[in-house]
Amino acid sequence: MDKKFAIGIDIGGTKVAVGLVTPEGQVADTVKVPSDVSDAESLFACVVEAVETILKNNHLSIKQIIGIGVGLPGKVNVTNGIAVFQNNIPWEQFPLVERFRAVFGDLPIKIDNDVKVAAYAEYRLLQLPADAMFGYITVSTGIAATNIINNHILRGSGFAGEIGFMPVRSFGRTSSLEFSCAGPAIARYGQQLYVDESINAEKVFDNWRNGDHSATVIVENTINGLADAIQNMVCLLDPQVIVLGGSVAIQNPDFVESILTVLKTRLHKEQAHILNNIVISKIEGNNGVIGSAFLVL
Template sequence: MTSVNRSKPTAVGIDFGGTSVKISSLSNLLSDQREEPKILLTSDFKTVDSLTSEMVKTVNQFMKEDEVVAVGCGVPGLVDFDNGHIHMLTNVPGWNDVALKDILEKELNIPIFVDNDANCMAYAEYRYGAARGCSNVVALTLGTGIGGGLIIDGKLYRGSNFAAGELGNFSIDYQGPENTYGLKGALECYMGNKQICELAEKEFIDMKMPDGGWTPERVTDLALEGNIAAIAIWDQIADWLASALASTAWLLNPDAFVVGGGVAKAGHFLFDPLTEKIKNQVSDVISNDLKILPAFFGNESGMIGSSAQALDCWKKENNQTSS
């Protein structure tokens, strides 16, 4: 890790996932000559104590090189943002009911901010990405599941119990299949990675299965080759997604929808029909200035969003202006 300019305060972002934990500073992530983040394999650590100890050790390395004033951590689950308390994490055993903020603050002696990872993605796109300059943003990630984050009047909106923005639980068919919460026709029942692969298997039943099986990327590859059936799959995905987002547009009247995750890599095969279908279902008052945008950041959005949010919170508490 090379020496960096200590004249400006920065924050460290931790992106905590079921497979890996990625850690870097905001100053590094936004640099033209950035270094690779530190990556920890989640499965290498069998206890909360062992993983948090390694997090502390890694953050301390950044603190030796930079003026780190706060740490942000994005996690895949339900979080009490005010207290930095993790209620439960998706696909990370042993991480239910963990006071992560208290654990890290005790060791690092700087403010710690813990939030849902989709909120961190939304904040990254709002502050530095596709939705920079917008005040009202709905961001969602489409991958194994569907996550969402809301920016309202320039602030993250988390709801009364910090559970707002879960667009995957938006019903698009009151007679549809039930999700894990008993909600009929939830969006996540139709268009995660698994569901897209199942659509491909049915559509291309006579086609030899690609090496490694079907993936959304393979469907996009076929669409790029001009395959009508593959293009139709993305049109169907756009139809389902537009149903949820058009309803959201009526509810929130956002400046922009930002769509990220692996599914968003379908590019114009998804975004062209999605834009048309949303605008056909809302008033011109809503649609005229509405933007439907692919996310600017990829896998680094969790680190950028968590660290940016931590730094902005620190600046607010210390009466400094965010830039």
């Protein structure tokens, strides 16, 4: 039987995205539904229904599928296929692979952390040499990182890449990178400085572009924190390429250029090669689906 597609599933706290993905990383079709996070079983039923919908829409049976890959937030036991703990979805020690097999049968099924599968999509599509160190940093509601070499995601003891906990200087104090520099932090500082609860990160960036002093203070604080994080990755692992993902990076390329300007003043000359190889993700919203599918392709 000719099997053309794997199924990639990107599970988040607000939506579930399911896609049919070719071995080349092309997305043939997607289904997106709101996440039912009322309880563990409701969310599982929601995901199963989305998979069944995309199969039905494309006149496919599960026997025509290469495998199923899943990306989800939080801590994941990749070896045993268990969703260990997630802040924004109601799964704790949830045997996801086992439950999927009970519904869909004995086909390849793998799960991983959502940031890691997004990074894996970027890595596979770049087609880097096997021995090239790859880095990925997402800056959005949260901040996290992944490094990959020889098609192998670096995991440490299971919590590698959680750079959101990295200490940085922020407004004269030491706090975590995520608390200081993620999208909600930019909005929070904006609300404090403007004394306006309606201010969001997008408005802060707009004001920065218009030369507003308060916005400039906030954005420069964010630039310095993220420059610290990138410099730390470069010093520790010396990646050949670093891809920046997440809404804060993708929607603000001029902000990314400002980070590179700061990095240029900090990096050793032997590290300067990375300045031409820090790029913004060009995968338009499907890196979670593609990377999940790549787990079984």
